[in-house]
Amino acid sequence: MAQTDVSGRPSRALRRVLVPLALAQFICSFAGSNMNVMINDMSKDLGTTVQGIQVAITLFLLVMAALMIPGGKLTDRYGRKRCFTIGLTVYGIGALISAAAPGLGILILGNSILEGVGTALLIPPVYILTTLLFTQTASRARAFGAISAMGGIGAAAGPLIGGLITSAISWRAAFVFQALVIAAILLLSRNISDPLPADRTKSFDTVGATLSAVGLVMVVLGILAADNSGWLMLALLVAGALVLVGFFLWVRAQERAGKEPLLSTSLFRNRTSNLGLVTQNIQWLILLGVSFTVAAYLQTVRGYDAIQTGVIFTAATVGLLLSSLGAERFAKRRAQRTLIMLGFVITIAGVVVLIAMVKGSPSPWAFAPGLFLIGFGLGGMLTPSVNVVQSSFGDELQGEISGLSRSISNLGSSLGTAIAGTILVAGLSNSAEAAALIVLAAFGVVGFAAAAFLPRGMVAQTAPATAAGSA
Template sequence: MLTLGSRMLGPRARRWALAIAGRPTYGVRMTTVAAGQKTGRVLVVILLAQFIIVVDSTFMNVSLSTLVADFDTTVTGIQNAITLYTLVMAAFMIAGAKVGDIIGRKRAFVIGLTVYSVGTTTTALSPSLGVFILGWSILEGLGAAMMLPAMMSLIVSNFPAGPARAKAYAGFAAIAGIAAGIGPIIGGLFTSYLSWRLAFASELLVALYIFTQLKIIKDAPFLGRKPRFDWTGFILSSAGLITVVLGIVMASAYGLFVSRVDVEVFGQVVLTAGQISPTVILVSIGLLVLIVFILVERSRDRHHRDTLLDLSLFSIRAVSSGTSVQLLQYLVLTGSIFALSLYVQMELNYSAIQSGLTLLPLSLAVLLSAAVSGRIFSRRFAPRSVILAGFAIIVLGAATMGLLARDATSGTQFILGLALVGFGAGTIASQNQNLIMSSVKPQRSNETSGVINTAQNIGASLGTSLAGALILSVFVLTATSLIDDSAAFTATEQSQLDSAVTEKAQIISDAQLSTAISEYPSDQQEAMIEINAEARQTSLTVVYAGLALAGLLGFGAALRLPRTPPLASTSTRAGSPAKKNED
């Protein structure tokens, strides 16, 4: 009778009936296992996409000297390429999120992956710095700007609310920190034993694998009326962000506050040496444009018109404070990696693999802390407390790096400082994104992801560009001061050397300097090499002091995070964090 009746029941009622009758429900278990395997594969695909995007921002730092030689360019040229990659992502991330709302998140992911694949292929084959920047900085950056917001929404559609989704969020955030941390190792291995070009070619192989797995990913439909694209907001936000970061990038060539050399535009001098730096002008203009963007978006919202960004998101404390945390965390992490990579290659004459191995303590610390924080801390401690602890560790690590830089003669002397910075960054990464995403409703996940990733990439851009700018600015000030105090040069020679250092400031190795000054008397050669080395060491010390200050700012931002229970406990109540914080 039960068997006959169960045929007329729905699948769920039939399983209940079988269970009450004491009959085994193997089908239920097999379905659950199969579903778990499928979501596991989906997570692998999403994490692979996240990995190749983030690793791109750090794995060429250890190849600076190789890229400079291959493209016959300068460190500043390669630094700009690294910075522009994250800048393009930052400038177009919010627009990429909105496009995903309009055309569909899975379709946006596929389009982004296609553009990214074309970009990484172009980069691998690039014959010049210009083509390298086109493929890496622009095409890969644009592809990533489409992919990243969509990926966060695809987590929502492929993982049920509760522990499964919380673990997916945690994995997504942790893999970003891990990729940034181990990027230098990957770059060092490829550059030293194969070729940096094959590093980008390997990304294409990963992308091709992701293409083969697209069928298992369930799309994340936009709930409600599909918005129209806000072109005004897009132009204003992109222009503002690009202008701000480009202004900071130009500090390497011209100075942070006062221009070291004449500024020319189309052959015409617009600012002379000694006047205000173009950095100050461009950053001020960019901030004004962003203020206009905010005012325009508020006006459009009041008139019930579609906006590029729902500014009400920032009324949620987890979002407003969490984005600041994300920005400052990546500023310190990428700044630390770039500054030390530059130092060991130019000061200690390390190869790419030696530079990568020098950064190994940071990489291992990120891996360890992401695992420990995700599995242990999230069960016992509130995310706010964990993030505060992470920034405290970062500040301690950056300060240690600054102290060690003054007299360092080997990369091994930075082990403690690097381990502390890496452990702090991994600890923050395991908590922050999960906290932010659990604080908003699922239908706002795409837009929120765009905000998070914009902050992350602005931080990465600022980390590299500010580190480079500060290094050169301090280098010039220190070098010119040492030249003026040196008895090896006459007053005329001091004036000439001061002008040369100021106008053509570049961080170069002692070997490169020796070649350039081979015609000088031996005593002057020795003096210039000593000045070059001391100025570099002083620059690194000051940079890490600045990064420690950025860590303190991050600690201040984390103080504003909401006091929530541990993420592992809140994740079991589907939707509760979102409702609590959004209300």
């Protein structure tokens, strides 16, 4: 199969392979944000509250984050194509169960658990297969740029598409839509072949997988418990931190014993990669945090319906789409560090504009300038941040760093929804919305500071592999 044409672009055969992989990233990112515009409809229909829907959304993102690393390791043992197919199937079943859910419990089973598990199984193969199939640096960079854009667009357009479907039919139809997209991906992915055979003799670190998952779950649940009990929040946060410390000690002990752990400790000894992971985490924390905050405020305080809420988010989608489309051109002119820092500056400015304009105007158009800037800033730095992480390691560690990168991004998504949601749900009002957005902007300042310490000379063309986009 020819890798590229005379222009250096991926061949037609590889572009056909890229379509289902990019669609898979799109639908998983879409699932993380589309429920935000259905809060009122779902809570009334299922007999629950705004907080109940917030828990379901957060748990979905958290299950992805907790299982993404183990999911990546399972691809070596059972094969990347097989895990991709199984993940799609589990996800599709979860979407159909969610569509028929009579109450919050069944919704959590279908959406939070099954769709979350399915995503954790299918997303690592997306990035590993792309790394293995696109062997030339230029074609690989373009492939991951497309996947990155689809991931960001899925997250940003989720409220609009979800709002259109909910208003035209019902919120349940939005889950049927997901199942139909999954069926299309299964059909389109029939011709994808796994470049490497599965190795059934490959060991799997069950203890490490359990410790990492439990630690992440406890930390996020601690944040969710903030508005119920301060002591419970503190206990869960401390316990989660201790479990994660135990995970790192276990991994180090496994390596010293000559065994293969869930993750190599070398992944955490690279300063550039660690800083890149921090920026990734914060980008998705802001994106999903802003999405939940604004959507919940519009529906519960201003009384907007799903379609009105979704249309308002068009500004963020347009901004993200424009900067994503220009990402390759920007990368040729500016260093990755510069793009990430500039992205955080624009995003923080967008939050400030959003707070100022919404506070002084009852018009729905007051949301547009701020959301556009937030989308534009985030879209311009999603790919550079992961370029920094992926290019810090050779091909032999691409599978592990891809799993870690996806886990960190999804952890950011779940933290953003949990933190912003906890502040907002504590008192649904103008001041609560502003407080949640201010906290998100403060995280943006931390992301800018982390980006400032990145090496100055890193450019996209030097990266041996890239990946971007949260599930």
